[in-house]
Amino acid sequence: MFSSRGAGIIRRCFTTLETYCPPSWAATLSNTPSHFVKLCQRNTPIRDWTLPGLPSGFSLSIKRDDMTGSTLSGNKVRKLEFLLADALVKGSDCVLTCGGIQSNHCRATAVAARELGLDCYLFLRHKEENTNIGCSGNLLLNHLMGAKIFLVPNERYTSGLKPRMEIIAEKLREKGRVPYIVPLGGSNPLGLYGYISAFQELIEQKVLENFDDIVLCIGSAGSAAGIAIGNYLTGSKVKCHAVCASDNAKNFYEHINEELDAIGMDVKAEDIIDIVDGYKGKGYGISTKEELELIVRISSLTGIVLDPVYTIKSVRGMLSEMNANPSRFKGSRVLYIHTGGVYGLYDGRMDDVVTEMTSNSIREWKDSLDNPPQLH
Numbered sequence: 001m002f003s004s005r006g007a008g009i010i011r012r013c014f015t016t017l018e019t020y021c022p023p024s025w026a027a028t029l030s031n032t033p034s035h036f037v038k039l040c041q042r043n044t045p046i047r048d049w050t051l052p053g054l055p056s057g058f059s060l061s062i063k064r065d066d067m068t069g070s071t072l073s074g075n076k077v078r079k080l081e082f083l084l085a086d087a088l089v090k091g092s093d094c095v096l097t098c099g100g101i102q103s104n105h106c107r108a109t110a111v112a113a114r115e116l117g118l119d120c121y122l123f124l125r126h127k128e129e130n131t132n133i134g135c136s137g138n139l140l141l142n143h144l145m146g147a148k149i150f151l152v153p154n155e156r157y158t159s160g161l162k163p164r165m166e167i168i169a170e171k172l173r174e175k176g177r178v179p180y181i182v183p184l185g186g187s188n189p190l191g192l193y194g195y196i197s198a199f200q201e202l203i204e205q206k207v208l209e210n211f212d213d214i215v216l217c218i219g220s221a222g223s224a225a226g227i228a229i230g231n232y233l234t235g236s237k238v239k240c241h242a243v244c245a246s247d248n249a250k251n252f253y254e255h256i257n258e259e260l261d262a263i264g265m266d267v268k269a270e271d272i273i274d275i276v277d278g279y280k281g282k283g284y285g286i287s288t289k290e291e292l293e294l295i296v297r298i299s300s301l302t303g304i305v306l307d308p309v310y311t312i313k314s315v316r317g318m319l320s321e322m323n324a325n326p327s328r329f330k331g332s333r334v335l336y337i338h339t340g341g342v343y344g345l346y347d348g349r350m351d352d353v354v355t356e357m358t359s360n361s362i363r364e365w366k367d368s369l370d371n372p373p374q375l376h
Helices: 004-013 076-089 104-115 138-144 157-174 193-204 222-233 249-262 289-302 311-324 342-347 351-361
Strands: 017-019 035-037 046-048 059-064 094-100 119-125 148-152 179-181 213-218 239-244 274-276 333-338
Touching (some): 017 076, 035 076, 076 104, 076 193, 076 222, 094 157, 104 119, 104 342, 119 157, 148 157, 213 311, 222 239, 239 249, 239 311, 289 311, 289 351
Parallel strands (some): 059 333, 094 119, 119 148, 213 239, 213 333
Antiparallel strands (some): 046 059
């Protein structure tokens, strides 16, 4: 039975819920979701990308999944279309999820939940001793959406974050609420369908005919797994690569294999996706000056803005492998999927680097109109 509060939310949002019909090539998978809720702007465009440092033997294009929405920007919204639909179908009136202090997933969940009339509880990893986390970057949107925030230690999901969410979920039930827990990164068998469905979008955009390789970042594995599953099930000859922004290839392969088992696929992750290790730098969410400088160079030369946590690490890894290990790629026509994260640029880490690199682009013009400053 729905709670009275949950039933009210269902009545308000039921017109948003739509029956989900998987692509024909995915029809035999287990645990297929029954519904989805439209949150994502699609089809996100594919453009040529003249990336500095690209070897002459490769051509590169970019799929702009950073354009799935404004405040919902990025890959997470595709997963949330299925996860939050499930929450609504189950009569939930609030959602709980977790991530880093500047988590894109948490921000997208907070925004989408509020759009759908759901309260949101965020469990954010925080290393500092105080609770003065400010309002920069993704945190600003979390606060604007009225999210309730718990600052928690930097723990692994299964041993620390998930148990904490379950404790609060039980306390909410005792108060008559109907909570719904969204896993880290939205990555579970249900969230997989965000990028299983996105692969149909790639088919419609002629990606299978026009490209040899697909590259994206891997942080919680859901997006990369969905793309790899779609690629395998369709019999595509494209090769999929995912560059680690955290953790390591071994753990990601293990996680994807668990997801494959859950949806009834008799194949190993190692056989359907190439996970590229060695480019997470100093660690998850930690930026080097070199990475931040590359963000500035790429954006100033190409108009594409990368984020410091995910996409810059995967682009550096892709370029490095193209130059040092080109045989890793099946061919020369590569599509990079931009998974978003732009709000992470506004947490202050870019300030000194941008100021240093762009100081020569500023001129004062205090004199008369007859005495303009010299052009740059």
